[in-house]
Amino acid sequence: MMPPQERHRAYSGSPWEAKVGYCRAIRIGGRIEVAGTTAMKDGAVVGEGDAYTQTRCILETIREALGTLGAELKDVVRTRMFVTDISLWEEIGRAHGEFFRGIDPVATMVEVRALIDPRLLVEIEAEAVLAEGCP
Template sequence: MSQRVNLSTGAPWEAIIGYSRAVRIGNIIEVTGTVAADENGPVAVGDAYGQTKFIIEKIEKVLVQAGASLKDVVRTRLFVTDIAQWETYGRAHGEFFGEIRPCTTMVEISKLIAPEYLIEIEVTAILQEA
């Protein structure tokens, strides 16, 4: 039986809401929805490209903690507040995933947790069996 490993950032919302930054069970890693925020708050406010890039770099860090990399990502889900900027989000996404080519979904939503956030991304990674 595979052991469950919950990865945390220590953010206060994790305990309040009851979630983990990422969860690994066996060779599967799920990364929770991620926005462009650091310990000081929103990053790249008003910049769809900058937020997308920041989020993917943030996701990459937790994947490494879980024993994976971006090359192990098989699905990305992008939730955006303005689908008209799809090319901008897509350009940043493509810089990281252009050769990896995970399954990807981009959908427009009415809003995220705070108005400064233009995009939220979650990913699924699967480590190849040895």
Template sequence: MTQGIKDKAVVITGASTGAADPAGQARRCFEIIQTALEKAGAKLSHVVRTRILLTSIEDWEKVAAVHGEFFRDIRPVNTIMQVSRYIDPEWLVEIETDAVIDD
């Protein structure tokens, strides 16, 4: 699986296993995304869109609160949706980001 692709746009996805804690999994996803952005020469401030995929839509407020911790002052476009399941049954959350960087 490719975690990120860089051109003028950077597309990164993060997923996390662990305890049945959607907020904790989201936090780990954003940490993975932040690290991948930095490796590509970008920052969270370059993110223009996020997509949050949940196995239980009831978790949206918990996960949105974590999104706010990372993007409080940035405010990218965000979509939250429910999926039926992931390949790994421990995954509750997957987060995709699109970032645009200027060389």
């Protein structure tokens, strides 16, 4: 039997992390999973009513979580975007493109009925894979 791989976690300070029992991102070996991330900073919604600003905020938070675990945006292989109004796809897509153009991970964008706070318009998950042999 192989020993289990060590888990490394990154936390963002979201009040929901402790309440729900999760971390912002987890790394096991060369794989990193980033939890659904919204535009919340210090308990406040960033960019209320502005899908572009919310998406940029989210992607900055994801970049920070990846960095904590030794990864960069270039290591992202998949994003999943959950949006409350699909008609905002161009604003969301523009921000996503500013972070990922040239990296070009696979991406999914779907409309959902609601997020945890009605002022939130976007939630994004990400998956990253590091090259073999990285610490």
